[in-house]
Amino acid sequence: MRVGIPRALLYWYYIPLWETFFKELGVEVITTPPTTKGIINKGIKHSVPEICLPIKIYMGHVFELLDRGADCLFIPRMVSIKKMTTFCPKFLGMPDMVRFAVEDRNCRILSPHIKAPTENIARLSNFIEIGEFFNKDKKTTARALKRAEKVWLKYRSLNMQGYTCAEALDYINGKAPLPVKEKKDVTIGLMGYVYNIYDSFISMDVLTKLKNLDVNVLTFEMIKPKTLNAPIKKLNKALFWDFSNKIFAAGMHFLDNPNIDGIIHVTAFNCGPDSFLGKLMEIKSEACKKPFMTIRVDEHTGESHMNTRLEAFIDMLRRRDFVKTGEVTS
């Protein structure tokens, strides 16, 4: 039996855990290639028009997996990874949306409820039903999960050493060595969900574009969870949604960090939580006098628009720095 895992949504955060777990159980895993126009078209066909772009893309990957011969799909119901918060409602309803969309296709959906007090979701209660589905006893499932957790912790520790999810994943999978980090004159705090930043269709490969502009980039997954908790504690009221809180906390951390020269927020059209946090960030960055730019993308956004805005933003930061330096030395 081949289990399909869509290369979308939290794939970039949890794939080392999920993939290792299934492999340790002796189950074959297939994933989808990076998002293409064909995949997004499949997603648009099977989604309601008003839903956000990442969900349309997820749906496209689901149908791509079915077309590639997946026998069952792993569509976890991501509930919560912190006390008193939940995932965005789209995550909570994802297995139901997929079940409805694929009802005329012959496939099984594995949708365990994922709930944990921290982002480490490797708890037996979350994965026991998967083991049972594949006729594994509790001990075998627990052992597979322990090994998967070890790989995922290594992956997260690489993130926290400053490697992007893509770099850490290539390293973990033995595809590439870790790149050498160099100090650049400009550092950007890049805000955005992993499924926006690392999906080359949504973000138009913003990380590579920034790398080509010769700047350092810091993303939320590179910041230790403990550090991210501090700005949230200072708020009168945290946001309700797990990853939105992480992104907002990263933004607050970037505002306070003198090494960050400017902040870019990549957001997808029709994202409810981002409409709150984007506005909050706009207000707070204005008060802190830190340059902040929002890049909102949908399935029609052109690449030249993105290139021009990134280049202009980085140029402005370099010129500002030049002016500041001039003032100090004169």
Ligand code: SF4
């Ligand atoms: S947080 Fe925003 S982009 Fe992510 S699934 Fe929810 S609505 Fe969509």
